[in-house]
Amino acid sequence: MDSIAKPLRALAEDAAWFAREKSLRLLHVVTTLDLRASVLEVVMGQEFHADNVSPFFLLEDAYAEESRGWDLRALRVREQHVARREAVAKEGMALPELPAARPERGDALTAFAVLLGQVLDARCAPLEGAVVVLAPTRMAATREWQRELRVLLEAPKLAAVRWVVAELDASSLGPIPDLLGARGLSVTCRVDDAALQAELARMVERAGSTSATAPGPAQTGAAWPRGVIPPSRKGMPTPAPGAMDEALRGAGVVPAIAGEPGRQVRQKVLLAAQALRHKQVDAVRLQREARDLCLQSGLSREALLMELVLASYLTHFGQTAKALEQYEAAFTRAEREGLPQLAAQAQLAMGALYLLERKPELAASAYVRAAECSQAAGAPLLAMEGFRLAGQAWADLGKGALATQAWRSALAVAEESSAPEVKASSAAETARALAALCRRHGLSAQAQSLEEQSLRMEEQGVMSASGKQVSR
Template sequence: MQQFIVTPEVRFLHVVTEPSLRLAVLEHISAGEQHSDNHAPFFVLETPTWDGEGEWSGRAEELRADYEELRAVLAQDVRGVSLPAIWKAPSGARELTRFCLELSEMLRRLSVSPFDGAVLVLAPVEVREPERWVSELKTLLALEELRKARLMVVEVDGSHSEALAVALAQEALRVDARPDEGQLREDMATMLAGMAAAPAGVTGAQVVGAAGPRGVSPPAKKTQARLSGEQRESLARELKMAPALFDPSFQQALRLKVFAAAHAMREGKSTEAIKGQREARDLCLDAGLNREAVILELVLGGYVLQAKQAPLALEVFCDARKRAEAHELAELAVQAQLSAASTLLMLQRFESAALAYAEAGKLGLVASQPLLAIEGYRMCGQVLARAGNVAEATAAWRKALEVTRSATADERTASSAPEVARQLAALCRKHGLKAQAESLEAQAVALEEPPLRQTQGA
């Protein structure tokens, strides 16, 4: 990041990572905006690359919203830094053409001190058409009027833009932010061996296989004497908790099974992973840890699904929902239903999947889980739309948007509601409902309500 900021001739930074690290990478990039040598505001645009419909228009809306946000923050700046009013959206222009026009207008407004251009962080959650995506990036970089816009591209589903970065030579930097799988597997195997060899009753880092004296249990602390079985039972009754939570031996056995199952799955030993995860779940069931058992059962379903046993995974998720409902674990019941719906979608049982997603939406409402309810209705609408059931899809998406009324501002921002609004807007445009589409696009921007940008340093 520092090299990119202090080397203005570098116009393109290509970062490839994996989904689990995407947020961490974006946070690290965003922190670079505060570098003392940086004079270009960062604009993080996350619209996915799917089928060419609404992509660059969606990014244009993100750009406009971010500019307005920056302008509002600067209006409160005691140093008197200000930006001109936002430009009028170009009429008639669509997709990449519209985006380029809007970016050009924004760069013109960012030509005042202390600013020097802009940095676009293009971080699509998915790239379905890599060739078109790279071609569009080339267009952005080739236009002379956009020269003051430097690009960072973060990709999590493949190194699609690597060849472009190579071709740009000195004008590009490349970062591979993917973990070394071989080293991760080796580290996990070492940790598991240490955990298995650790003496009973160990504490601290030795619990997870770190260094410690072998065959020696640590002395009991004066203020924390080891509890007998009867004392554990008594304390558990008093606190209304399962006795197993106070038993170090149980905790160590459970931890070892969970980590060993995860390691086996990473190694491609799905049968071993499924067996170990099922045993971990059963340990919790026998100990009366019902919430933990359902959580482990959801992970178990994921392992079964990865092992290409979708029908069996569907059974696991359905059992998890029943168990969650039996113990009044409403949130986990919704998660189990969403997992079952995803499995039905994988099995190409589209009608059943749509119904299952709708059921997840209803469960989410009852459980006061607006994030999950919105996701259920969003996916229901998406499945219906793909099947050509436009009216039903529209109804599902409208239900998702209705749920936002009962959600907090943070929940709305974290939810997929903005995506719902944009999907519905695209459907309206397709059927010539321009006013409705524009209203929904504005609603999408309002729903995102990004956190306030830190004031740009001079």
């Protein structure tokens, strides 16, 4: 979609200029959460630019009130240097090792600066200099951040280091770009929402008017010449009648999803989404028809999904009571069909609606049920979120014991989860909430331990100070 590609193309041009123009010390990118991963991919891709000879280091550690994260960034630099040594060795190049880590005089920022100086010295032709990409997942203490960044930018021994700062929504750099003047380049990378909505509207309109014989891409709204059917691929003849249905059944898929019923459902869903965007109540009718088509065609899981979407549409039009009824019906159907993850989604939505209705006790109960269903479904991220939200609802009611129980349940799920799951979850936020509760009750040691644990979970996805997950 051009509305998404356009800002990324513009960023690619500016990032390529940064790679070529060595007088630039800073590339500053402000973007949005939905584009963050693509932005980092574009930026890091400049390491392979024909005019670049500097190694790139991507550092995404949080810059928080409780920890600035320079020690963790130093660890990331060492890890990436080791990986680069192994990569260039395969090409017959010998990149020197970094000196062994040792306690440096001064604070963690000083130690980080010393390490970057060692990176500049540990080089082999044609490599020279370095580009450090700072993309904190969380930003706090912006005044301190600006001070420390200026220290790094102005350090004479780091003159060969160039910097990229990528952050979300708004700039945290204060006067730094202005102070750098022509040596800095600032870029905003956002999607034009009006252009995106116009593109989506055109796709929905095309998909809603597509014939049953049109190719798959055309049925999803992609541009396609009318009346044109693509030829069969070489070595892939058109399957015999019934062969496709048999293959789908063998894969555990109901054939109706690929046939005429599936096509009708897709059209109803797209038209309902378009009606919702225009705030037309026809969205509810069309979405209900999509659900009914799924039920008639034996598409039980798809019917549940349609029912959850239908409930969200009712919420959008302010019909909260009907939405709750719909979510409850979806939850009951999910339990009957043995689909615990969808049951969890229904309960999470009910919890949110109960909070809007100022019924926190009902919300907490719904969140607990969602967490329990998520555990049954083997979905730890949803389970942690359910317990965290339940704990928050209890805490808002002043019921500290129940809040503590829910939050500890969330952390217990985290203990049994992998490091990537913990890092991607709300477990760190849960630990901070529990720490705040402990401080209010005078439990300073427990609070400090939980705060340290929250940082490890957020930055490394681990539960213990040794870097290994704690077993129950």
